[in-house]
Amino acid sequence: MSEYDNTNRGALFTNDKKGNNKAPSYKGNINVNGEEYDVAAWEKTSKAGKQYLSLSVSVKGERSEQPAPQANTDMDSEIPF
Numbered sequence: 001m002s003e004y005d006n007t008n009r010g011a012l013f014t015n016d017k018k019g020n021n022k023a024p025s026y027k028g029n030i031n032v033n034g035e036e037y038d039v040a041a042w043e044k045t046s047k048a049g050k051q052y053l054s055l056s057v058s059v060k061g062e063r064s065e066q067p068a069p070q071a072n073t074d075m076d077s078e079i080p081f
Contacts, residue, residue, distance in 0.1 A: 039057050040056045
């Protein structure tokens, strides 16, 4: 039986240790072309009232203390993917 190939795959999990409002709602990791990255996601609502996830990606182990990235909140159209 061969080992599972995790290349170009990732997962996010609910952040059970969320201690404050700036902490991400979800945390996880992703492998892109063999490189490992940490991923964080915050649940947000656009000015138009649509819910979306704001993402932050950093090199695995290089923890960022920055708050959630500020995305364009005028998301009136659907995301094209």
